Amino acid sequence: MGASSKGMGNATACLEGEWSLLNNIGGLASIQNPVIAASFDVHPQLEAANRTAFVFAMPVKIGVAGISAFRFGDN
Numbered sequence: 869m870g871a872s873s874k875g876m877g878n879a880t881a882c883l884e885g886e887w888s889l890l891n892n893i894g895g896l897a898s899i900q901n902p903v904i905a906a907s908f909d910v911h912p913q914l915e916a917a918n919r920t921a922f923v924f925a926m927p928v929k930i931g932v933a934g935i936s937a938f939r940f941g942d943n
Contacts, residue, residue: 869907869921869938886923889934896934902926915942 869890873880880891886903888895902925909919918941925934 869909869919869923871907874909886925886934889923889925889936890921890938896925896932899925899927899932899934918942 869887872883872885873887873891876883880887883891884895884898886896886899886905887907888898903923905923907919907921911917920939922937923934924936925932
């Protein structure tokens with residue numbers, strides 16, 4: 869998820885930041901401040917492929933903690 873991922877054709881293994889929680893968890897190490905992000909990917913012609921995601925990440929004493937929610941599809 870996330871615009872960076874989409875812009876790189878979903879090649880997410882090398883990306884850092886909040887969306888690393890859903891793509892490559894090692895990329896969370898770059899988080900310096902608490903961050904909240906939300907994203908949705910809508911396909912009007914194929915509603916069963918819609919995606920929605922929410923991410924919260926914040927630095928803690930021993931690294932970065934995060935929580936996410938992801939939904940795929942329609943009803």
